[in-house]
Amino acid sequence: MPAGTEPPALSVLRWAEPPEGPVLVLLDQTRLPVEEVELVCTDVPALVRAIQTLAVRGAPLLGIAGGYGVALAAARGYDVAEATGLLEQARPTAVNLGYGVRRVARVYWAALEKGLGADQAAGAALAEARVLHREDAAASGRMARHGLALLEELLPGGGHQLLTHCNSGALVSGGEGTAFAVALQAHRAGRLRRLWVDETRPLLQGARLTAYEAARNGMAYSLLTDNAAGSLFAAGEVDAVLIGADRIAADGSVANKVGSYPLAVLAKYHHVPFIVVAPVTTVDLTTADGQAITVEQRSGREVTEFTPPHAVSPDGAAGGLLVAPLGTPAYNPAFDITPPELITAIVTDEGVISPVTGVGLAELCARSSQVTIS
Amino acid sequence: MPAGTEPPALSVLRWAEPPEGPVLVLLDQTRLPVEEVELVCTDVPALVRAIQTLAVRGAPLLGIAGGYGVALAAARGYDVAEATGLLEQARPTAVNLGYGVRRVARVYWAALEKGLGADQAAGAALAEARVLHREDAAASGRMARHGLALLEELLPGGGHQLLTHCNSGALVSGGEGTAFAVALQAHRAGRLRRLWVDETRPLLQGARLTAYEAARNGMAYSLLTDNAAGSLFAAGEVDAVLIGADRIAADGSVANKVGSYPLAVLAKYHHVPFIVVAPVTTVDLTTADGQAITVEQRSGREVTEFTPPHAVSPDGAAGGLLVAPLGTPAYNPAFDITPPELITAIVTDEGVISPVTGVGLAELCARSSQVTIS
Numbered sequence: 021m022p023a024g025t026e027p028p029a030l031s032v033l034r035w036a037e038p039p040e041g042p043v044l045v046l047l048d049q050t051r052l053p054v055e056e057v058e059l060v061c062t063d064v065p066a067l068v069r070a071i072q073t074l075a076v077r078g079a080p081l082l083g084i085a086g087g088y089g090v091a092l093a094a095a096r097g098y099d100v101a102e103a104t105g106l107l108e109q110a111r112p113t114a115v116n117l118g119y120g121v122r123r124v125a126r127v128y129w130a131a132l133e134k135g136l137g138a139d140q141a142a143g144a145a146l147a148e149a150r151v152l153h154r155e156d157a158a159a160s161g162r163m164a165r166h167g168l169a170l171l172e173e174l175l176p177g178g179g180h181q182l183l184t185h186c187n188s189g190a191l192v193s194g195g196e197g198t199a200f201a202v203a204l205q206a207h208r209a210g211r212l213r214r215l216w217v218d219e220t221r222p223l224l225q226g227a228r229l230t231a232y233e234a235a236r237n238g239m240a241y242s243l244l245t246d247n248a249a250g251s252l253f254a255a256g257e258v259d260a261v262l263i264g265a266d267r268i269a270a271d272g273s274v275a276n277k278v279g280s281y282p283l284a285v286l287a288k289y290h291h292v293p294f295i296v297v298a299p300v301t302t303v304d305l306t307t308a309d310g311q312a313i314t315v316e317q318r319s320g321r322e323v324t325e326f327t328p329p330h331a332v333s334p335d336g337a338a339g340g341l342l343v344a345p346l347g348t349p350a351y352n353p354a355f356d357i358t359p360p361e362l363i364t365a366i367v368t369d370e371g372v373i374s375p376v377t378g379v380g381l382a383e384l385c386a387r388s389s390q391v392t393i394s
Numbered sequence: 395m396p397a398g399t400e401p402p403a404l405s406v407l408r409w410a411e412p413p414e415g416p417v418l419v420l421l422d423q424t425r426l427p428v429e430e431v432e433l434v435c436t437d438v439p440a441l442v443r444a445i446q447t448l449a450v451r452g453a454p455l456l457g458i459a460g461g462y463g464v465a466l467a468a469a470r471g472y473d474v475a476e477a478t479g480l481l482e483q484a485r486p487t488a489v490n491l492g493y494g495v496r497r498v499a500r501v502y503w504a505a506l507e508k509g510l511g512a513d514q515a516a517g518a519a520l521a522e523a524r525v526l527h528r529e530d531a532a533a534s535g536r537m538a539r540h541g542l543a544l545l546e547e548l549l550p551g552g553g554h555q556l557l558t559h560c561n562s563g564a565l566v567s568g569g570e571g572t573a574f575a576v577a578l579q580a581h582r583a584g585r586l587r588r589l590w591v592d593e594t595r596p597l598l599q600g601a602r603l604t605a606y607e608a609a610r611n612g613m614a615y616s617l618l619t620d621n622a623a624g625s626l627f628a629a630g631e632v633d634a635v636l637i638g639a640d641r642i643a644a645d646g647s648v649a650n651k652v653g654s655y656p657l658a659v660l661a662k663y664h665h666v667p668f669i670v671v672a673p674v675t676t677v678d679l680t681t682a683d684g685q686a687i688t689v690e691q692r693s694g695r696e697v698t699e700f701t702p703p704h705a706v707s708p709d710g711a712a713g714g715l716l717v718a719p720l721g722t723p724a725y726n727p728a729f730d731i732t733p734p735e736l737i738t739a740i741v742t743d744e745g746v747i748s749p750v751t752g753v754g755l756a757e758l759c760a761r762s763s764q765v766t767i768s
Contacts, residue, residue, distance in 0.1 A: 053719045216725070219697060219718075221595060221619035227698070227718040235719045243697055243718055244725040245595040247620040247653025251689075251730045254655060279621025281628060282656055289659045315625075323593060323617055324601070326700050328715045341702045344593075344601040344617055345427045345609045351590070351618040356625045 027236045030190045033081060033153075035088060035146065036060075042095045044088050048075045049191055053232040054328075064093050064103040071110040071117070074223060078192020079266045079302055080156050082111065083120030087149035090124040094142035100128055112314045113275055113355050115267040115304040124148045153194045159299045159369035160195025167202030167297055167367045168209060170374075171260065174293050174364075178211035181259045183249060185218040186277035187229035188264035188297070199262040199297040200233060202367065207239045215241040216252060220277060222322040222352065246279050253290040261287050265298035265366075272360030272376035273310030274298075278353050284362035293364040300368045300388040303381055310357035320350030401610045404564045407455060407527075409462055409520065410434075416469045416520075418462050422449045423565055427606040428702075438467050438477040445484040445491070448597060452566020453640045453676055454530050456485070457494030461523035464498040468516035474502055486688045487649055487729050489641040489678040498522045527568045533673045533743035534569025541576030541671055541741045542583060544748075545634065548667050548738075552585035555633045557623060559592040560651035561603035562638035562671070573636040573671040574607060576741065581613045589615040590626060594651060596696040596726065620653050627664040635661050639672035639740075646734030646750035647684030648672075652727050658736035667738040674742045674762040677755055684731035694724030 032047045041062070048059040050073060059075050061067040067089045070076050076085050086107045093103035107121045127148040131141035171180060182203050189200030196204055206212040215234055220226035227243055234241035244252070252258050261283050267275040274280070274296050287294040307313055325340025344350075365374035366381075370388045373380040406421045415436070422433040424447060433449050435441040441463045444450050450459050460481045467477035481495045501522040505515035545554060556577050563574030570578055580586040589608055594600035601617055608615040618626070626632050635657050641649040648654070648670050661668040681687055699714025718724075739748035740755075744762045747754040 054716065218621075219595070221593070221621060224717050227722075231718045231722050235722065242723045242725045243694075245620070245652070245697055247592075247595060247656060248725060248727060248730075250656035250659065251652060251727050252725070254731070278619070278625060282621060282624035282660055285624065285663045286656055286659055289663070320617075323619055326702070328700070328717075342428065343598050343702075344605045348601075348605050348609065349616045351616045351622060351626070353622060353625050356622075357628070 032191055033076065033085060033088070035091075035149070042092060044085070044092050046070055046076045046085070047191070049077055049229060050075050052228050061092070063096065063098065064089050064106055067092070068106050068110045077225075078187065079114045079116045079264060080160075080194065080198065080299055081192045082114045083116030083301060084149070084153050084156055084194055085120070086117045087120035087124040087152045090121055090128060091142065091146040091149045094128050094138070094145045097138065100125065111316060113266050113316045116301055119301050120152055123152060156193055156299065157195035160193050160197055160201050162369040163198055163297050163299065163367055164196060164201040164205040166369075166372050167262070167295070168205040168211070170295065170365055170367060170372050171202070171206060171211070175259050179213045180206055180211055181214045181216065181257055182206065182212065183216040183218065183252065183258045183261045183283070184230060185226065185246070185263050185279055185283060186220045187225040187233070189230065189233040191229050191233065192264065198264040198299070199295075200230065202262055202297055204237055204239070207237065212239060215239055216249070216258065217241050217243045218246045218249060218279065219243055220279060221246055225277070249283060250286055253286045253292065258290070258292050260293040260295055262295050262297060265296050265302050266355055267307065267313055268296070268298060268303045268366065268381070269307040269309050269313055270305045270381065271309040271378045272363065272366065272373075272381055273313065274358045274363060274366070275310075275313045275315065275355045276358065278356045281356040281358045284358040288362050294362060295365050295367060296363055297367045300370050300385060303385055305382065305385055310359055313357055315357070316354040318352050318354050320352050323350040323352050324348050406565055407450065407459060407462070409465070409523070416466060418459070418466050420444055420450045420459070421565070423451055423603060424449050426602050435466070437470065438463050438472060438480055441466070442480050442484045451599075452561065452571075453488045453490045453638060454534075454568065454572065454673055455566045456488045457490030457675060458523070458527050458530055458568055459494070460491045461494035461498040461526045464495055464502060465516065465520040465523045468502050468512070468519045471512065474499065485690060487640045487690045490675055493675050494526055497526060530567055530673065531569035534567050534571055534575050536743040537572055537671050537673065537741055538570060538575040538579040540743075540746050541636070541669070542579040542585070544669065544739055544741055544746050545576070545580060545585070549633050553587045554580055554585055555588045555590065555631055556580065556586065557590040557592065557626065557632045557635045557657070558604060559600065559620070559637050559653055559657060560594045561599040561607070563604065563607040565603050565607065566638065572638040572673070573669075574604060576636055576671055578611055578613070581611065586613060589613055590623070590632065591615050591617045592620045592623060592653065593617055594653060595620055599651070623657060624660055627660045627666065632664070632666050634667040634669055636669050636671060639670050639676050640729055641681065641687055642670070642672060642677045642740065642755070643681040643683050643687055644679045644755065645683040645752045646737065646740065646747075646755055647687065648732045648737060648740070649684075649687045649689065649729045650732065652730045655730040655732045658732040662736050668736060669739050669741060670737055671741045674744050674759060677742075677759055679756065679759055684733055687731055689731070690728040692726050692728050694726050697724040697726050698722050
């Protein structure tokens with residue numbers, strides 16, 4: 021793609037109001053890159069299903085989807101308290117989901133308390149979801165700028181070879197994403213030599229989604245199996261690792277897609293910066309440390325079967341081709357935890373924390389909430 | 395499976411002499427675990443194809459297959475020099491392939507030099523291939539015993555949780571294999587609590603082959619994506635790593651299936667023993683160090699496409715389902731190199747080397763050749 025020519029923004033999630041009533045329209049990420057298909061959610065159980073099958077996924081986007089989910093329940097006259105509970109529980113690890121749900125629900129209940137009618141409260145909820153959506157897009161832009169500045173500082177001269185895991189681009193965000201947005205900013209600044217894309221087993225979000233976004237943006241990229249990253253480090257072909265986060269505990273421990281922790285250990289061993297990029301909303305000061313983070317265990321069928329990118333069912337992998345003997349047990353955590361001592365820096369929309377300490381995180385969160393209040 | 399009941403030995407490779415002429419019959423490993431299908435090679439190009447598509451694979455078994463390949467060329471009256479060249483070049487990394495080919499070829503040429511006829515020379519070649527086959531089975535038993543003794547020493551008390559990568563069992567050997575044979579020995583001794591099986595992308599030899607062998611032998615095992623091993627280490631659920639080797643350089647650097655090196659780094663970081671199990675024939679004193687080992691780069695289609703376990707073609711992945719955008723470039727080394735400082739011990743049929751040093755390896759090889767000569 022010629023420099024300066026950017027592809028149209030991806031429509032990953034939008035609110036629509038057809039004559040039959042309001043709906044939340046999602047780009048079905050399980051079908052990418054084979055097909056671009058939209059999924060229309062008319063109620064919260066449908067949205068919960070979309071969240072659990074990973075049709076919609078990625079920490080910041082889950083927050084936005086959760087917020088719109090509450091607005092959808094309110095607009096359609098469903099039980100908002102029940103909807104809130106269902107959405108908060110849909111996936112246990114990503115903190116942003118609960119954040120978005122509770123934030124929009126609070127506005128809804130506050131409107132009712134003020135004596136507004138259900139319609140007006142629903143309107144207030146939708147307005148809040150839209151604010152959250154816009155805020156996330158803006159946060160994404162700030163993370164990209166902070167991240168690029170950090171790369172310039174750590175790796176002066178450009179020509180970066182960056183390694184990323186899972187997907188953290190426009191498909192996880194109201195904007196251009198988290199870790200991927202930093203790599204995209206480096207690409208636009210002419211600083212990116214190559215983006216190494218881990219395929220990210222078992223659900224191949226790297227191969228299916230990050231490669232799709234990299235190709236769409238005309239970036240130089242190469243795909244690899246997760247276990248081939250070691251050879252790249254050993255050959256000196258990785259200048260920095262960039263990943264997103266699903267939850268950041270008070271001590272700076274980061275929960276992210278399984279496979280992040282081994283990259284952090286490899287990066288440490290090879291003296292390569294390991295950089296986490298996430299909005300401040302991903303920090304959860306009520307979770308003390310890594311051990312306190314609940315890690316979602318997913319169906320073993322995601323590992324024992326291979327499911328083509330258009331046949332994922334709610335239990336994770338129906339319609340799959342068996343790749344292991346029938347009855348094979350599998351260990352399939354969705355996330356792993358990287359402790360702060362392995363993380364060079366956490367890049368947020370409110371600035372960079374490096375070294376990563378609990379005090380630094382607490383200060384950043386305090387500053388961020390002041391900004392929001394003022 | 396009840397203790398003491400062992401499954402019938404796998405017939406992974408056998409020489410047969412039907413009326414149409416001698417053939418080499420291979421269990422087609424690309425179709426496992428879905429189907430147990432035999433592949434009949436009537437000439438060397440067919441065998442080379444089987445080696446390149448990984449229908450027959452695994453360092454020791456490649457040596458045996460190469461030896462029988464020379465015997466097949468001789469028995470069928472083909473050009474033995476040409477066959478030798480084709481077989482030696484079929485895959486560049488495994489040292490055993492060239493060893494087996496050259497050993498049998500030497501016997502063939504020596505017979506001709508002594509004035510024996512072509513038929514007798516062919517008979518001598520076949521006899522030598524059979525000796526190599528039997529020797530490998532015996533070596534496998536010795537490695538299993540040495541390996542179990544080492545585990546007892548490093549981890550007294552049993553209840554081992556062992557992690558393995560790729561496949562190194564009966565499917566790679568004239569006997570029960572290398573690293574897997576040690577785990578099987580631990581299982582038979584009642585010392586194995588669990589075998590963690592890395593799926594081993596891109597070709598899933600762990601999921602397809604090691605899980606198949608573990609299930610067949612009634613072992614307690616669990617399958618995981620390669621990138622989930624980090625979580626197991628962090629949780630203290632790995633007591634030792636056991637892998638095979640495709641080539642061991644003079645300094646103790648080990649080439650093995652891609653994904654071995656990251657496990658070695660994880661093991662080092664978590665103070666877990668990292669043990670390589672391979673016959674002395676895998677040691678190549680003419681390769682000085684890890685940098686001197688040629689690593690085979692395979693087709694990117696193995697990564698960008700998913701190929702079910704019965705549709706692998708000679709270029710690696712035809713008939714696959716696309717899992718990345720069309721045109722996605724991939725980095726796909728078949729092996730990686732683990733340096734000696736990350737290896738706790740190398741277990742061979744002639745004894746254990748620990749710590750791993752060039753001097754120790756050279757002494758072992760010298761002792762081994764004395765044993766052979768005496």
